[in-house]
Amino acid sequence: MPQTPMHTDTSPLLEIRNLQTHFFTHDGLVKAVDGVDLTIQPDRTLCVLGESGCGKSITARSVLRIVDQPGRIVGGEIIYRAADGRTVDLAAERPGSRRMREVRGKDIAMIFQEPMSSLGPITRIGQQISETILLHRKVTKAEAREIAIEMLDKVGIPDPTGRYMAYPFELSGGMRQRAMIAMALSCQPRLLIADEPTTALDVTTQAQILDLIAELKEELNMAVMLITHDLGVVAEVAEDVAVMYMGKVVEYGDVHDIFANPQHPYTRALMASIPRIGAERRDRLPAIRGMVPHPLSRPSGCSFRTRCDHAIPGVCDQSEPKLQPAAPPNQPVSCMIKR
Amino acid sequence: MTAPLLSVENLDMVFGGNKRDAGVRAVDDVSFDVMRGETFGIVGESGSGKTTLGRCIMRIIDPTAGKVTYRPDDSAPVTLTDLDKAELRKQWQSIRMIFQDPQSSLNPRLPVIELIGQALRKSEGLTGKALAERVAQLLQQVGLRPEFLHRYPGAFSGGQRQRIGIARALATGPKLVIADEAVSALDVSIQAQTLNLLQDLQDEFDLTYIFIAHDLAVVEHICDRVAVMYRGRIVELADRDTLFRTPAHPYTRELLEAVPVPDPSRRRDRKKTVPVPTGVQSAGCAFAPRCALATEICRNQTPPKRNVGGAEVLCHHVT
Ligand SMILES: Nc1ncnc2c1ncn2[C@@H]1O[C@H](COP(=O)(O)OP(=O)(O)OP(=O)(O)O)[C@@H](O)[C@H]1O
Ligand SMILES: Nc1ncnc2c1ncn2[C@@H]1O[C@H](COP(=O)(O)OP(=O)(O)OP(=O)(O)O)[C@@H](O)[C@H]1O
Ligand code: SF4
Ligand code: SF4
Ligand SMILES: [Mg+2]
Ligand SMILES: [Mg+2]
Numbered sequence A: 001m002p003q004t005p006m007h008t009d010t011s012p013l014l015e016i017r018n019l020q021t022h023f024f025t026h027d028g029l030v031k032a033v034d035g036v037d038l039t040i041q042p043d044r045t046l047c048v049l050g051e052s053g054c055g056k057s058i059t060a061r062s063v064l065r066i067v068d069q070p071g072r073i074v075g076g077e078i079i080y081r082a083a084d085g086r087t088v089d090l091a092a093e094r095p096g097s098r099r100m101r102e103v104r105g106k107d108i109a110m111i112f113q114e115p116m117s118s119l120g121p122i123t124r125i126g127q128q129i130s131e132t133i134l135l136h137r138k139v140t141k142a143e144a145r146e147i148a149i150e151m152l153d154k155v156g157i158p159d160p161t162g163r164y165m166a167y168p169f170e171l172s173g174g175m176r177q178r179a180m181i182a183m184a185l186s187c188q189p190r191l192l193i194a195d196e197p198t199t200a201l202d203v204t205t206q207a208q209i210l211d212l213i214a215e216l217k218e219e220l221n222m223a224v225m226l227i228t229h230d231l232g233v234v235a236e237v238a239e240d241v242a243v244m245y246m247g248k249v250v251e252y253g254d255v256h257d258i259f260a261n262p263q264h265p266y267t268r269a270l271m272a273s274i275p276r277i278g279a280e281r282r283d284r285l286p287a288i289r290g291m292v293p294h295p296l297s298r299p300s301g302c303s304f305r306t307r308c309d310h311a312i313p314g315v316c317d318q319s320e321p322k323l324q325p326a327a328p329p330n331q332p333v334s335c336m337i338k339r
Numbered sequence B: 001m002t003a004p005l006l007s008v009e010n011l012d013m014v015f016g017g018n019k020r021d022a023g024v025r026a027v028d029d030v031s032f033d034v035m036r037g038e039t040f041g042i043v044g045e046s047g048s049g050k051t052t053l054g055r056c057i058m059r060i061i062d063p064t065a066g067k068v069t070y071r072p073d074d075s076a077p078v079t080l081t082d083l084d085k086a087e088l089r090k091q092w093q094s095i096r097m098i099f100q101d102p103q104s105s106l107n108p109r110l111p112v113i114e115l116i117g118q119a120l121r122k123s124e125g126l127t128g129k130a131l132a133e134r135v136a137q138l139l140q141q142v143g144l145r146p147e148f149l150h151r152y153p154g155a156f157s158g159g160q161r162q163r164i165g166i167a168r169a170l171a172t173g174p175k176l177v178i179a180d181e182a183v184s185a186l187d188v189s190i191q192a193q194t195l196n197l198l199q200d201l202q203d204e205f206d207l208t209y210i211f212i213a214h215d216l217a218v219v220e221h222i223c224d225r226v227a228v229m230y231r232g233r234i235v236e237l238a239d240r241d242t243l244f245r246t247p248a249h250p251y252t253r254e255l256l257e258a259v260p261v262p263d264p265s266r267r268r269d270r271k272k273t274v275p276v277p278t279g280v281q282s283a284g285c286a287f288a289p290r291c292a293l294a295t296e297i298c299r300n301q302t303p304p305k306r307n308v309g310g311a312e313v314l315c316h317h318v319t
Helices: A056-063 A098-107 A125-136 A141-154 A173-185 A203-220 A231-237 A255-260 A265-272 B050-058 B085-091 B112-124 B128-141 B146-150 B158-170 B188-205 B216-222 B240-245 B250-258 B296-300
Strands: A014-025 A028-040 A045-050 A071-081 A087-089 A108-111 A191-195 A223-227 A240-245 A248-254 B006-015 B024-034 B039-044 B065-070 B095-098 B176-180 B208-212 B225-230 B233-239 B305-308 B311-314
Touching: A014 A056, A028 A045, A028 A056, A028 A071, A028 A223, A045 A056, A045 A231, A056 A071, A056 A108, A056 A191, A056 A223, A098 A108, A098 A125, A108 A173, A125 A141, A125 A173, A141 A173, A173 A191, A173 A203, A191 A203, A203 A223, A203 A231, A203 B250, A223 A231, A231 A255, A240 A255, A240 A265, A248 A255, A248 A265, A265 B188, B006 B050, B024 B050, B024 B233, B039 B050, B039 B216, B050 B065, B050 B095, B050 B176, B050 B208, B095 B158, B112 B128, B112 B146, B112 B158, B128 B146, B128 B158, B158 B176, B158 B188, B188 B208, B188 B216, B208 B216, B216 B240, B225 B240, B225 B250, B233 B240, B233 B250
Parallel strands: A028 A248, A045 A223, A045 A240, A108 A191, A191 A223, B039 B208, B039 B225, B095 B176, B176 B208
Antiparallel strands: A014 A028, A014 A071, A071 A087, A240 A248, B006 B024, B006 B065, B225 B233, B233 B311, B305 B311
């Protein structure tokens, strides 16, 4: 494991190598994350997309070491480069260690997919944000309150001073989401992990939030890992894109290359399913045929082969394709016919 | 012409108002009809009152004022806003809601078979193996493995939980489904599959949907008519093609222009998006602080409902 930084500017902020996070359930072993490789560069935005249930959220939660029981990281490394240039393997830390508590919230902040899972239901939202700020920044109570109100305003919540006193149930779905975004950004993290941060927002508010994230990214040199199903958002903000399927990254590359030239059959099928405004009216939207295989009975060989139109019997079911450079060398893909 | 399945008349919902404080007027004088077998879309600003409107129609919360009439069959219309709790429960067998936040609407201590099966047990008396088979079939329809029957909500991903909510709403063969951001957490392929399913069920059972969503491409695909909400009011109501081809209200136009295009080579200059003013406009048109066409009258007088090119529009100026 390389522990000494070469030179900080080009070294990745976070490097996930062969991460495996499994759930030990009564029915058997669920390999939710099964060999994920991802690199997040400082001051870049990585978008992660993939089928519902393919392990995006669990990958994110693994980084922060907040995977719930009966889940556990069983293999791989999560190399994080701290502000002082030293690296630490987060996968090897205890979830409750002092190091992890420092990293969580302060260095790496997360916006959760379902706001109610991170907002306490019986505490006023302003107080929740202030408490987080007090925990991670050296400010007085009054200053924390001011920062909190300013952040609520920045995320576009009307009447932020009044809403500071609101309980989560008094907010609309999108306001809760924005309150959580305000909380995550108020600590000025070095890495922001945003899990579907704008799904509950109308497009103008969404644009405003994406602008705010872009602004802070520039101002604070913040790296962003954005999990989203919205390919419009990906096209708008991503620099790098990773596509996941059944616990693995199956394609990775620059956003322009991925959209112009998707290599993996799954990525291609995904691109073909996007509904577009003003497109020729179709009675039915194209969907990828079949169902994601049961996690307990993964197909042999390529896990996409049961749904892939290009699968070759005797090839795709024999050995598992590995993520490796194909025709465009900077766009690794895991597919037997692309090498 | 047949009578609408649902009529909403002058609905108001004010949260927490008292003598000193006007409270939050989440729904403000909203009226519309939903026809049998149609998909009625509601889009709008986050916080504009879409969920509250849905909850008022269902009477999960009681509206401050207004009337909701439901005509499930040829017998006398039912005034939902007059029913007591017991009568309301009966209507809830055929009016179902898919909730925006699956996390908080699914009891974490119940396995999937209970979550989806409870209503079936009550309405159709299904038990044991028959119940399990029916629930497994429903799971499969929304693209979930039937093997997941005994799992708890916590063991699912966000999109999987959302589909449990959909299966639950569709289980009892409803007539009207209020779908609140029902496909927002799904990847485009499963989203397509789910939208196809909703359309199939509609064709087969003459189902009616009120479809609340932020994704305008999805709304354009699935809805027959669309209402646009801004700060508690419907500011534009039109059939799909009129709304998407010739949006009239300045807010509708702004919305359509802000839709991100799924093509990185057409990425817009991010600095140009309008900052959304958060100030509160007390009198007149709520959109005035943001509107390029706003004049004195907009700031003082509530705009009237007018017909503009086939759309009902709440605005002083657009023609
Ligand atoms: N507690 C658990 N027990 C068993 N399996 C689990 C548990 N939590 C998650 N899983 C499974 O792990 C897989 C990955 O879940 P994850 O939440 O990471 O998906 P996701 O990619 O974020 O999907 P979505 O887009 O729907 O949010 C899913 O198939 C899910 O069913
Ligand atoms: N129980 C409540 N108490 C007080 N205010 C409430 C309550 N529920 C909703 N509100 C307020 O009513 C307004 C409308 O909320 P609603 O949830 O209907 O919005 P929405 O259009 O569904 O927004 P979103 O798209 O963000 O889900 C918001 O200003 C919200 O703060
Ligand atoms: S390896 Fe075979 S089955 Fe898998 S994606 Fe490539 S062609 Fe399809
Ligand atoms: S009434 Fe006036 S302020 Fe309101 S939308 Fe119309 S032009 Fe704009
Ligand atoms: Mg997720
Ligand atoms: Mg809502």
